[in-house]
Amino acid sequence: MNLILLGADDLTAQDHARVTDPRRLRHLREVHRANVGDEMTLGVEGGLIGRGRLERLDADSAEFSLTLDRQPPAPLDVHLLLALPRPRMLARSLEHVTALGVKQITLLHTRRVEKSYWQSPELKEDKIRQHLVLGLEQARDTIMPTVTHEKLFKPFVEDRLPALMTPASGTPPRGIIAHPGMPDECPRAVHEPVMLAIGPEGGFVDYEVEKFMAAGFEGVHLGERILRVETAVTALLARLG
DSSP, X not given: XXXXXXXXXXXXETTEEEEOOHHHHHHHHHTSOOOTTOXXXXXETTSOEEEEEEEEEOSSXXXXXXXXXXXXXXXXXXXXXXXXXXXXXXXXXXXXXXHTTEEEEEEEOOTTXXXXXXXXXXXXXXXXXXXXXXXXXXXXXXXXOEEEEEOOHHHIIIIIHHHHHSOSSSOOOEEEEEOTTOSEEXXXXXXXXXXXXXXXXXXXXXXXXXXXXXXXXXXXXXXXXXXXXXXXXXXXXXXXX
């Protein structure tokens, strides 16, 4: 936990916070080995980051005086379209992409996604939020990503994707589909909005690739190695950023 993420309920005044949940208290005691007078990095969800001085710590709460004076790191301008991974991989992937600065995540059903994955407890709102919070704490960020679910592939690519690719305002994103066997390497340090599509274990089927290409996406690869989804996601985002 490189940042203690505060919610609105934690703030007792503009410059004071009281933390009461067991997870953060345990981390303060067992990892930070915090003592009264220690200073550490804190931030308010959706807001500023700064320093907090520990004023009081007991079994039930920790109290901080706050000096919040800087903005969170800039987001990565990538909308990630991620074919729903198996549950354990989903948890790790959400944490990784959040730490890398992604703020828009669409979990997508594709042919090779097991339908049972959509019934996983990992998709419950509170579980997803837990993983997003861990990613923010790791990266010292405060801006929570938005996660949407698209359980039907064809209606998404035919009805909703075109509007995402041609927004009413702002710069249209550059569509990129990462898939083995594509002709071009993934670009590096892209200075424009990107919509990045990544398939499941086993990749997209030909029909799905064709649908993305018809929507204006360009196909890219990461070389000859076949990577796990969580590894490929991290590698692609690092190159694009």
